[in-house]
Amino acid sequence: MRTIRRDTMGNTNVIQLENVSKSFGDYQAVHNLSLEVNRGEVIGFLGLNGAGKTTTIKMLLSLLRPSSGSIYMLGSKVDAGNYKLWEKVGYLEEAIFYPELTVTENLDIARRMHLISDRNSIARVIEQLDLGAHQDKKARTLSLGNKQRLGLAKAMLHNPEVLILDEPINGLDPASVVEIRELLLDLSRNRGVTILISSHLLEELSKLVDRISIMHKGQLIQDMKVSQMEQALQKSVILDGRNRVALMRILKEHGYSYEEAADGRLALAEGRAISQPEKIAEILVRMGQPPTHLSVVTEDLEGYFLRMIRTEGRKQA
Numbered sequence: 001m002r003t004i005r006r007d008t009m010g011n012t013n014v015i016q017l018e019n020v021s022k023s024f025g026d027y028q029a030v031h032n033l034s035l036e037v038n039r040g041e042v043i044g045f046l047g048l049n050g051a052g053k054t055t056t057i058k059m060l061l062s063l064l065r066p067s068s069g070s071i072y073m074l075g076s077k078v079d080a081g082n083y084k085l086w087e088k089v090g091y092l093e094e095a096i097f098y099p100e101l102t103v104t105e106n107l108d109i110a111r112r113m114h115l116i117s118d119r120n121s122i123a124r125v126i127e128q129l130d131l132g133a134h135q136d137k138k139a140r141t142l143s144l145g146n147k148q149r150l151g152l153a154k155a156m157l158h159n160p161e162v163l164i165l166d167e168p169i170n171g172l173d174p175a176s177v178v179e180i181r182e183l184l185l186d187l188s189r190n191r192g193v194t195i196l197i198s199s200h201l202l203e204e205l206s207k208l209v210d211r212i213s214i215m216h217k218g219q220l221i222q223d224m225k226v227s228q229m230e231q232a233l234q235k236s237v238i239l240d241g242r243n244r245v246a247l248m249r250i251l252k253e254h255g256y257s258y259e260e261a262a263d264g265r266l267a268l269a270e271g272r273a274i275s276q277p278e279k280i281a282e283i284l285v286r287m288g289q290p291p292t293h294l295s296v297v298t299e300d301l302e303g304y305f306l307r308m309i310r311t312e313g314r315k316q317a
């Protein structure tokens with residue numbers, strides 16, 4: 001008999017995957033994935049195309065059966081017969097609508113399909129998603145951002161305890177990303193809704209979520225708070241000069257290691273270069289090769305993500 005683990009507040013983990021794998025024939029799309037998500041957490045599920053995100057989400061929703069391992073949601077085992085569970089889970093895959101019907105009509109169809117008797121649910125989600133000005137417009141005339149809002153509104157009609165959003169920020173402009181973030185944060189902080197968002201856009205995702213799990217080739221390669229990730233960003237000294245060959249020789253002679261950046265400039269990541277970049281400038285001036293450029297830069301989250309994937313690739317090679 002297994003026990004459902006509890007978080008530090010004593011809450012049951014809302015989503016729990018234990019050693020979950022999924023194969024399609026000989027191809028293993030998800031490999032031994034274990035993950036726990038607590039109540040009210042907003043977690044980002046990040047990976048390149050084909051990393052296994054959608055396969056995992058489909059298994060969470062019992063649209064696909066794992067080849068091995070177990071999945072629990074809200075304390076119940078996820079399986080195709082567990083209909084009660086789906087009353088508590090909202091899912092946004094892609095914004096799919098009846099294009100010739102209005103926003104309100106689309107929501108009313110979704111309400112009836114979910115067997116929700118409360119007609120006020122439509123007005124509630126229209127307000128939450130700020131769709132009031134568009135409620136009588138045909139869905140096909142909406143901007144991409146408003147189509148995404150309509151998709152979210154449909155997913156939220158039945159006030160779910162868990163929201164699973166596959167690529168919800170695709171096509172949103174920066175202002176809409178901020179609005180959607182505020183909405184999702186309100187749902188998680190004030191209403192305890194647990195939210196899992198998949199995306200391949202780390203920079204955008206990091207603005208929405210508390211925690212990021214990175215999947216690569218079916219495996220979980222990182223699972224950390226966004227704040228920890230920001231501390232793990234690598235700094236480098238970026239250096240350039242009129243004679244790059246001479247620059248490299250001088251650096252080597254003085255025991256500095258470097259890599260050539262994509263634009264041909266030199267990048268030095270070791271601690272002493274970052275803590276004392278002026279020493280490098282002094283050496284180069286003394287050796288008759290004054291730098292034409294010297295700066296200390298911090299990689300962005302996208303750079304961090306790509307570095308993690310490269311490191312993983314080297315480990316697997």
Ligand SMILES: Nc1ncnc2c1ncn2[C@@H]1O[C@H](COP(=O)(O)OP(=O)(O)OP(=O)(O)O)[C@@H](O)[C@H]1O
Nearest residue numbers: 024027029047048049050051052053054055056200
């Ligand atoms: N029904 C299927 N039959 C065979 N292979 C599949 C099937 N579904 C997914 N795959 C393969 O499993 C791998 C993972 O796919 P998945 O859709 O989970 O990736 P993803 O991380 O969601 O990527 P994307 O961002 O492109 O949606 C891919 O290589 C895909 O081709």
